[in-house]
Amino acid sequence: MKKLKSLFFVGIFLATAASVSLAQLSIEITGAGAHRIPVAVTDFAGERVISQALTSVVRSDLERSGLFLMVDAAGALLNEGAVPNYPEWKAKGADALAAGSVNVMPDGRYETRFRLHDTQKQAAIAGQALAHNATQIRTTAHRIADIIYEKLTGERGIFSTRIAYVMKSVGRYELQIADADGNGAQVALASKEPIISPAWSPDGGRLAYVSFEAKKPVVYVHDLVTGRRHVAANFKGSNSAPAWSPDGARLAVVLTKNGNSQLYVVNVDGSGVTRLAGSSGIDTEPQFSPDGAFIYFTSDRGGSPQIYRQPVDGGPAQRITFDGSYNVTPRLSPDGKSLAYVSRDSGRFRVTIMDLGTRQTQILTDTAKDESPSFSPNGRMILFATEVGGRGVLAAVSTDGRVKHRLSVQAADVREPAWGPLNK
């Protein structure tokens, strides 16, 4: 009790990793791709033994990606061993067909088997058996959706990844972790004071973030499994904007030890602080390029906030954005070829993407208060925070601007999203 009281006194308590949030994110699809692959996913034989449907999760994952057109497979019950009537499925319009079964194993766990067929080639092109327990049905479904996605598109699926974000309700901030579809949210940290700028470690095990629990911004690193956390940067002044180096050993941070906001690098344990770049104005929002060679950042050194990059090993900064008077929050695509950021135009803040090769830019959204863009680990989607109906929501848009969906929750603001890495 005494311990609890003292924890409350500093305005914060750690929730157990197992506690599940009651405020569930709900998803709404608002746009789809131009060329979608027609695919049918039949109900899996034996699926009814599990209370929670498996194939409905596979279908909604594929549909949400915007790259697939779901062909109605109602009534068809096909296990993974059966040879489908290929001409019949082709006639229904399906280029691909997934079928499978769920079986109870002697130890009480489940085994889900599935096979993916190409109706043109009239052959099975993928298949897998997955052992799981009753609490891992959604996880299993996401794995199956990932395999189907990768086989049919040639790029990695991201349905098994997780997202981090901050949910704000009255007088309470929660750093939450959820599946990429918004399900299964867990509270990693709850506080009476603001939490901003969560950033995933490259291995997906830790989050760096800024917490205001000490009445000023301090950078923490938080192990998600153990709930243990430590201070990574707490110098005189403000400490913010953590960004992991690609090897996970260091953090770029913004410190104000010498007055204004400037870029530094620290080891993850907080040791070895070194100055990275210098200007007489504001330098903030650092981000390593995927190869670790450059730091991209926001600076007002030219009179308005613009995006610059600078070699990590030293060398002059190079200005990247020129259009408009407000370009902030640089985020590199996983292949390092594109830059997502927020630009202001006529008072609207929108997610914009730049091809770093050609310097061509494209505004991706039609909202007005976009913040915090974050690439999916396959580079296909960008998750960001925006405002709809006066409430903070998360939205995702494909890098071509076509596929759109939205994650929102009743009676709370959702903000500061960060898309986690691929499962190893």
Place this chain on the structure above:
Amino acid sequence: MRKFFTLSISLIFLAGLVGCGSQPPAPEQAGAGVEDRTPSAVSTAPVTPVTVGQGDLYGIAALKDPKSPLSKRSIYFDYDSYVVKDEFKSLLDHHAKFLVKNGQMKMLIQGHADERGSREYNLALGQKRAEAVRKALILLGAKDAQLESVSLGEEKPACVDQSESCWAQNRRGDMLYSGEF
């Protein structure tokens, strides 16, 4: 006499630390304490009345005295600006005098920004405002070790409507003293 003065100041200081939001310590208590010690026999020993809060403009008690300029703690800034406007210079002058007189007191300066745009960039803007306040206080004689400037960015708005008058209240620097943060 000096001892009593010190004692009452210490008591007032303690009360100030403990009683957050309570009434300012009554100055009459100090005066009454002195009078109680006056011998009942006729005495010609001089008595210097001490009235904290009026006579001592920069005493600790003045921080919580609504009549003292030291009770005002916010400096407001123009849009996209970090310049301390002339109308706030006398307020900063009072706070600098207080810090000079009370070398043991520390101040946390929290800078704020309005909600438009990136949270991290707004954090940097708030820092610039806090830093402008800190530099002004240093020029007026406060010691570097007494001051820390930090930013709360757009995270702690004083007003949550989406209007210019509201945003103006959020572009500010707040001054907090030891015991208040």
